[in-house]
Amino acid sequence: xxxxxxxxxxxxxxxxxxxxxxxxxxxxxxxxxxxxxxxxxxxxxxxxxxxxxxxxxxxxxxxxxxxxxxxxxxxxxxxxxxxxxxxxxxxxxxxxxxxxxxxxxxxxxxxxxxxxxxxxxxxxxxxxxxxxxxxxxxxxxxxxxxxxxxxxxxxxxxxxxxxxxxxxxxxxxxxxxxxxxxxxxxxxxxxxxxxxxxxxxxxxxxxxxxxxxxxxxxxxxxxxxxxxxxxxxxxxxxxxxxxxxxxxxxxxxxxxxxxxxxxxxxxxxxxxxxxxxxxxxxxxxxxxxxxxxxxxxxxxxxxxxxxxxxxxxxxxxxxxxxxxxxxxxxxxxxxxxxxxxxxxxxxxxxxxxxxxxxxxxxxxxxxxxxxxxxxxxxxxxxxxxxxxxxxxxxxxxxxxxxxxxxxxxxxxxxxxxxxxxxxxxxxxxxxxxxxxxxxxxxxxxxxxxxxxxxxxxxxxxxxxxxxxxxxxxxxxxxxxxxxxxxxxxxxxxxxxxxxxxxxxxx
Amino acid sequence: xxxxxxxxxxxxxxxxxxxxxxxxxxxxxxxxxxxxxxxxxxxxxxxxxxxxxxxxxxxxxxxxxxxxxxxxxxxxxxxxxxxxxxxxxxxxxxxxxxxxxxxxxxxxxxxxxxxxxxxxxxxxxxxxxxxxxxxxxxxxxxxxxxxxxxxxxxxxxxxxxxxxxxxxxxxxxxxxxxxxxxxxxxxxxxxxxxxxxxxxxxxx
Numbered sequence: 290x291x292x293x294x295x296x297x298x299x300x301x302x303x304x305x306x307x308x309x310x311x312x313x314x315x316x317x318x319x320x321x322x323x324x325x326x327x328x329x330x331x332x333x334x335x336x337x338x339x340x341x342x343x344x345x346x347x348x349x350x351x352x353x354x355x356x357x358x359x360x361x362x363x364x365x366x367x368x369x370x371x372x373x374x375x376x377x378x379x380x381x382x383x384x385x386x387x388x389x390x391x392x393x394x395x396x397x398x399x400x401x402x403x404x405x406x407x408x409x410x411x412x413x414x415x416x417x418x419x420x421x422x423x424x425x426x427x428x429x430x431x432x433x434x435x436x437x438x439x440x441x442x443x444x445x446x447x448x449x450x451x452x453x454x455x456x457x458x459x460x461x462x463x464x465x466x467x468x469x470x471x472x473x474x475x476x477x478x479x480x481x482x483x484x485x486x487x488x489x490x491x492x493x494x495x496x497x498x499x500x501x502x503x504x505x506x507x508x509x510x511x512x513x514x515x516x517x518x519x520x521x522x523x524x525x526x527x528x529x530x531x532x533x534x535x536x537x538x539x540x541x542x543x544x545x546x547x548x549x550x551x552x553x554x555x556x557x558x559x560x561x562x563x564x565x566x567x568x569x570x571x572x573x574x575x576x577x578x579x580x581x582x583x584x585x586x587x588x589x590x591x592x593x594x595x596x597x598x599x600x601x602x603x604x605x606x607x608x609x610x611x612x613x614x615x616x617x618x619x620x621x622x623x624x625x626x627x628x629x630x631x632x633x634x635x636x637x638x639x640x641x642x643x644x645x646x647x648x649x650x651x652x653x654x655x656x657x658x659x660x661x662x663x664x665x666x667x668x669x670x671x672x673x674x675x676x677x678x679x680x681x682x683x684x685x686x687x688x689x690x691x692x693x694x695x696x697x698x699x700x701x702x703x704x705x706x707x708x709x710x711x712x713x714x715x716x717x718x719x720x721x722x723x724x725x726x727x728x729x730x731x732x733x734x735x736x737x738x739x740x741x742x743x744x745x746x747x748x749x750x751x752x753x754x755x756x757x758x759x760x761x762x763x764x765x766x767x768x769x770x771x772x773x774x775x776x777x778x779x780x781x782x783x784x785x786x787x788x789x790x791x792x793x794x795x
Numbered sequence: 796x797x798x799x800x801x802x803x804x805x806x807x808x809x810x811x812x813x814x815x816x817x818x819x820x821x822x823x824x825x826x827x828x829x830x831x832x833x834x835x836x837x838x839x840x841x842x843x844x845x846x847x848x849x850x851x852x853x854x855x856x857x858x859x860x861x862x863x864x865x866x867x868x869x870x871x872x873x874x875x876x877x878x879x880x881x882x883x884x885x886x887x888x889x890x891x892x893x894x895x896x897x898x899x900x901x902x903x904x905x906x907x908x909x910x911x912x913x914x915x916x917x918x919x920x921x922x923x924x925x926x927x928x929x930x931x932x933x934x935x936x937x938x939x940x941x942x943x944x945x946x947x948x949x950x951x952x953x954x955x956x957x958x959x960x961x962x963x964x965x966x967x968x969x970x971x972x973x974x975x976x977x978x979x980x981x982x983x984x985x986x987x988x989x990x991x992x993x994x995x996x997x998x999x
Contacts, residue, residue, distance in 0.1 A: 615901075655810065674993040677972075677979050680965045681810030693993040696900065697889040699975055703965045705896045705903075717994075779902075 293335045293353035294360050297328045297482075307332045309386030309480030318577060321559060323552045326576050327367040328484035329360040331452060333388070336478030339456040349452055357448070364485050373402050373444030375410025380424075380486040383451040385458065387479040389471075393463025394479060395455045398435050400428035400486060402444040415491050448483070455481045487576045489569040490521040497521055498538065502553040502564040505585040506627040508592025512550055514538075521569075538570075545575040556580045561602045562611070563593050586627050587616035595754040605761035612758060614778040618644075618733075620755065621775075625731050626743040636723060637690065637715040637737040642701035644733030645710035647688025648741045651723040655682035662686075669728055671720035675700040683709060688730035690737055692719045704732075712737060798823050798831045800865065801939060803840065803850065803858040808976045811847040819968055820976070822942030862983055869937050869984055877932050878985045882997050884926050885978065891918055892963050892971055906959070916954055919962065919970065923951050930977070937984055946973045 295301045297312055299319030308316060312330040319325055331353065338350050361372050370379035380402045385394045403425050412421035432440035432447065436454045440447055458464060459479045468475060489497030500514035515532035518541070539546040549568060552575075556564045565583035569576050585593065594608040603611070623646050625633075649667035652658035655678055658670045662685040670686040672679060674693050683689050683703055688710040691700045695714055704711035710732030729742040755774060762777035801821035809816050818828040832848055835841045840854030850858070895915050898904050906912055927944065934940045950970040953961035963971040982989055 659810075673990050676989060677808040677976050678810050680972075684966060693990070696897075697893040698993075702889070702892050702896065702963060702971060706963050706965055706971075775902075 293332060293350070294356040295330050295332060296360055296363050297325075297330055303332070305388050306477070307334065307480070309333060309388060309482070310390055311384055311386035312480055312482045313386075314580065315482065315484070317559070318556070318580065321555055323555065324548070324574070324576055326485040326487050326578070327364045328482055329364065330386075330483070331481040333478035333480050336456050336459055336480070337476060339453075339478075340460070347453070347457070349449060349456075354449070360483075364483075368485050370485070373404060373407065375406060375413070377414060378402065378407040378410045380407070380428075381448075382482075382484050382486055383448065383455065384482045384484070385455045385479050386482050387459070388477055389473055391464050391467045391471075391473070393458065393461045393465075393467060395435055395458035398428075398432055398451045400424050401432070401447050401451060403428040403440075403447075404442060404444060407444075415488075417490070420490055452481050452483075455479060487569045487571040487578075488521065489517070489571065490519045491571055493519065494542065494573040495519060495569070495571050496538070497567075497569045498532070498535070500535065500549060500553055500564075500566045500568060501583050502557040502566070503583075503589075503593055503596075505563065505565070505583045505589050506631060508586070508589035508596075510592075510596050512553060542570060542573060545570050545573065548575050549577075552577060558602065561597070561607070563589075563597075587619035587624075588627065590616045591620060591752075591754045591758065595757050606765060609758065609762055609765065609778065609781060612778065614775040614782060617755065617758075617775050617778060620752070621747060622646075622733055623747045624733070624745050625729060625738065626745050629742045630731075630736075630738065633729070633738040633740060633742055635736055636726070636728060636739050637712070637719045639690070639712040639715035639719075639735050639737075640696055641733055641735035642696055642698070642713045643704040643709060643711040645688070645708065646744050647686070647710040647730045647732065648728070648744070649687040650727050651690075651720075651725060652682070652686075653720050653724045655679040658682035658686055669723075669730055671723045672700070673717070673720055674698070675703065683707065688712075688732060690715060690720060690723065690730060692717050797861075798827055799835065800858070800861040802828070802831050802835060803854055803861065804939075804980070806841055806848055806850045807855070807858055808979060811844070811849045813846050814848070816968075817848070819946070820942065822945070865937070865939065866984060866986060871986065874933075874936050874981070875985045877929065877936060878981050878987075880929055881978075881981060884922070884929065885974075885997065887922055888926075888971075888974060891915060891922060895962055912959065916959075916962075919951065919954060923947065933977075933981065937980075940977070940980060943973065943977055 295303060297316045297319055299316060301316055305313040308330055312328070315325050315328050335350065335353050364381070365371055365379055368379055370377040372379045380400045383398045383401055385396060387394065408421045408425045411424060412418040415421065429440055436450055438450065441450065456479065489495050496516060496518040497520040498514055498516040500512060502512055503510050504513040512535065514535035516535055516538040517532045553564055553566055556566065560582060563583040563585065564580050566580045567578040569578060590612050594611040597603045598605060598608045622644050625646055647669055649669040650661065651669045651671045652661050653671055655670070658668045659682050661668045667687045668685065669688045669690065670679065670682050671690040674691055675683065680703055684707055686709060689700055689704050691698065691713045692715055694700060698713050700711055701713050710730050712730055712732055712735045715737070723737065726739060727741055729738040729740065759774040759777070762774055766777055798821065801823065802817055805817045805820035806812055809820065814828050814832055817832065818825055832841065835854065836843055839851055840857050841848045841850055896904055898911070930944050930947065934943065946968055947970065950961045950968060950973055954970065960967070961969045963969055965972060982992055
């Protein structure tokens with residue numbers, strides 16, 4: 290019989306079907322000796338028993354529950370902290386994890402194990418009562434929202450309710466419908482991962498950050514990351530503006546930095562792809578929270594595919610798998626400098642209607658646009674929709690933006706005929722909000738940025754990486770294959786709809 | 796039907812138009828267009844820059860009054876009903892133009908596949924045939940629209956003769972330009988607004 294509770298120490302020997310995706314990832318990292326906060330898992334086998342009347346339908350089976358104190362004690366021993374008590378309290382996260390991730394499942398409860406006593410202990414330990422209060426507030430709110438009832442005062446009762454809520458969510462209407470639509474087996478079940486929380490905001494030698502094992506924007510074969518001293522959890526991921534470059538971590542905590550880069554390199558070799566890693570340093574100790582294949586810009590997709598092959602990590606066929614026709618098309622167009630785009634304020638997004646980059650001052654009527662163009666100014670025409678009498682102005686504009694309409698709309702049709710970059714359907718009121726501002730319109734991505742951003746010229750057709758990819762694609766397709774790389778890639782992709790392509794990093 | 800209204804509306808729809816453009820759009824004899832534009836300019840309703848004319852603010856107001864007066868003479872129930880019938884043709888035509896420009900809705904049509912293009916030109920012919928009776932109905936309701944059948948026919952003939960720019964190119968009397976101007980006329984005659992129609996998904 291599959292065990293109900295397993296410590297994720299890298300030696301379980303259990304597979305993804307039993308552990309679920311999240312625990313399997315933790316287990317794999319632990320097996321590699323990578324520092325991950327200690328965790329245990331209630332396996333998918335428990336989920337299958339959850340509805341069984343013999344185990345008290347809708348409750349965690351008694352024999353499984355009886356295993357949890359030992360599992361928790363192991364987390365306490367590893368971290369030197371205590372669940373539900375001071376002076377160094379242990380808080381845990383509780384997460385769902387099916388073999389395949391799906392919507393409708395209860396996702397995450399953080400900071401579980403919080404009580405009045407724990408809050409006071411955290412305040413004393415960190416010397417930061419605001420942090421302790423804030424952690425408690427986050428827990429209370431998240432528990433109520435995710436579990437669907439008020440958090441009880443007793444830590445073990447909190448755990449029991451959160452675990453039961455995860456198993457129940459496997460049977461939620463949304464999750465069931467999702468499985469039915471995708472042909473995912475009903476009896477797979479979800480696992481529940483319980484992991485020690487680490488705190489990036491504990492003291493001055495703590496912080497949190499994100500590391501890409503290679504640059505996800507430029508495609509350079511060097512790590513790229515951000516570091517936020519005394520930051521916590523989502524602070525960096527959510528794009529808080531005051532994150533520092535990774536060099537600051539190297540300067541402040543060289544050991545943690547070295548260890549981080551070494552872990553990233555090993556994860557990259559094991560995953561055979563560029564990694565996007567969330568990490569926290571707690572009181573000088575590095576912990577990796579998550580590692581996954583990185584999303585990347587079109588440029589980075591092509592560069593990484595070729596360099597990973599050159600380093601012997603992937604085959605030519607795998608390299609081709611990593612690049613889409615759409616990404617190659619994007620590379621062959623002029624585009625906004627990726628670093629500038631990442632830092633710029635996005636004023637509007639809509640449907641890409643005609644690719645290209647246009648920079649100019651926004652005029653909101655055809656007349657205003659024509660008058661501005663008469664002064665040799667670069668004009669972007671933004672309109673609720675376009676009328677026939679806007680066409681003359683559209684022909685003079687560097688780009689066109691509309692509030693309403695789709696890719697068959699008048700603005701889209703006319704702009705494509707005239708090769709004017711165009712974004713349509715940005716939402717009611719967008720054009721009025723843009724009036725008078727200098728903007729950069731990326732018609733291929735469907736984005737309007739504030740300011741005049743630097744533009745990278747059209748990628749050269751003789752770009753060595755694209756040439757290498759084309760060579761592989763031709764060799765794979767056979768002797769008679771010809772045509773451009775985009776056509777060859779599209780043929781490999783088969784009937785994959787563009788909307789299903791991996792999202793690009795902007 | 797005064798040439799004043801026709802010429803003002805042509806200038807509005809064309810933005811900056813030559814006398815030749817105005818002649819084609821109004822169906823007025825060449826000898827009448829020049830004097831009519833001169834008269835509009837003298838009245839301050841349009842102004843000339845090199846060989847092109849554009850509406851002034853006063854001209855726009857004058858046009859609004861003339862259009863309102865025209866609308867009062869048109870059977871509103873009938874024009875609204877005919878406009879509703881236009882919707883299906885409009886959706887089909889917009890899709891046709893999009894297919895002309897994009898293959899699979901995403902890849903720009905580089906027009907190297909003659910067979911693909913020929914199929915769309917054939918579709919345009921079929922669409923035109925189904926559409927002509929409705930245009931005639933519009934002309935019966937609002938005589939000012941009389942030049943449209945010939946303008947559509949002219950564009951189609953050029954497309955069929957292999958001059959593909961006459962399918963969708965802006966700023967010339969391509970099938971799409973004529974279609975779009977007719978649509979604008981219909982919205983006005985039916986007393987609707989483009990923004991409302993766009994929000995309803997009928998005119999974007």
